[in-house]
Amino acid sequence: MPLRKPPIPRLLLNNVSCMRNAQQILRHVNVSLHDGGALVLTGTNGSGKTTFLRMLAGFSRPSAGEILWNGHDITQSGIFHQYKLQLNWLSLKDAVKEKFTVLDNVQWFEVLEGKQGRSLPALEFMGLGRLANEKARMLSMGQRKRLQLARLLAIDRPIWLLDEPSVALDDEGVKLLEYIIAEHRKKGGIVIVATHLTIDIEDAMILRLPPRFPRRMTLVDMLDRSDI
Numbered sequence: 226m227p228l229r230k231p232p233i234p235r236l237l238l239n240n241v242s243c244m245r246n247a248q249q250i251l252r253h254v255n256v257s258l259h260d261g262g263a264l265v266l267t268g269t270n271g272s273g274k275t276t277f278l279r280m281l282a283g284f285s286r287p288s289a290g291e292i293l294w295n296g297h298d299i300t301q302s303g304i305f306h307q308y309k310l311q312l313n314w315l316s317l318k319d320a321v322k323e324k325f326t327v328l329d330n331v332q333w334f335e336v337l338e339g340k341q342g343r344s345l346p347a348l349e350f351m352g353l354g355r356l357a358n359e360k361a362r363m364l365s366m367g368q369r370k371r372l373q374l375a376r377l378l379a380i381d382r383p384i385w386l387l388d389e390p391s392v393a394l395d396d397e398g399v400k401l402l403e404y405i406i407a408e409h410r411k412k413g414g415i416v417i418v419a420t421h422l423t424i425d426i427e428d429a430m431i432l433r434l435p436p437r438f439p440r441r442m443t444l445v446d447m448l449d450r451s452d453i
């Protein structure tokens with residue numbers, strides 16, 4: 226019986242390194258993700274988690290190695306054009322337009338995507354249905370994060386790049402986040418999360434980025450030392 230070739234990973238980081246301002250941030254990273262896969266990036270402040278996500282989003286290029294999507298290098302312009310349409314990006318900068326209504330803040334992205342009818346159900350799911358017609362400046366930090374998550378649902382692209390998605394969410398918000406991640410993966414979506422906080426993501430690959438600088442004494446260390 227002929228042996229079947231294993232499928233090509235949907236996303237493959239092959240020995241990827243990344244420099245910023247002439248400094249090496251990421252070194253020889255190897256990751257392979259198939260449909261339904263999840264990767265959690267952890268590490269100290271400044272270890273390169275956001276840099277990693279930005280590189281996957283195509284905002285910066287690897288200084289060495291390659292990022293392959295369906296076996297093709299994402300930095301090739303023809304490929305990048307297709308690849309970027311696969312991405313949903315959630316960052317700490319929430320791009321919420323304060324003068325727009327909550328609904329418009331989601332719908333605007335949905336319309337750009339050529340879709341309609343998903344924004345209000347997405348907001349309702351995230352617990353913001355009653356605020357849909359309020360101006361976005363009324364929202365608390367946690368509600369703004371819920372709005373960002375509603376955008377993910379309304380736009381619904383296969384690869385989610387999430388930078389600290391649980392920051393400012395209450396317990397129920399974190400449960401909703403975990404739920405939508407699990408559902409997205411069931412449909413074959415890929416989720417890559419950079420986080421300091423615990424998010425329950427079943428069978429996720431964990432990549433702990435090493436600290437970039439030699440550790441110096443922190444206030445917490447000093448408090449622990451009786452001789453100081």
Ligand SMILES: Nc1ncnc2c1ncn2[C@@H]1O[C@H](COP(=O)(O)OP(=O)(O)OP(=O)(O)O)[C@@H](O)[C@H]1O
Pocket residue numbers: 245246250268269270271272273274275276277437
């Ligand atoms: N625009 C930039 N230009 C040059 N260096 C940068 C830039 N942005 C970040 N860096 C540097 O890259 C390193 C990694 O930063 P990054 O934001 O990826 O870390 P992080 O792991 O996401 O940190 P945090 O946990 O604080 O969010 C840091 O040392 C930072 O100073």
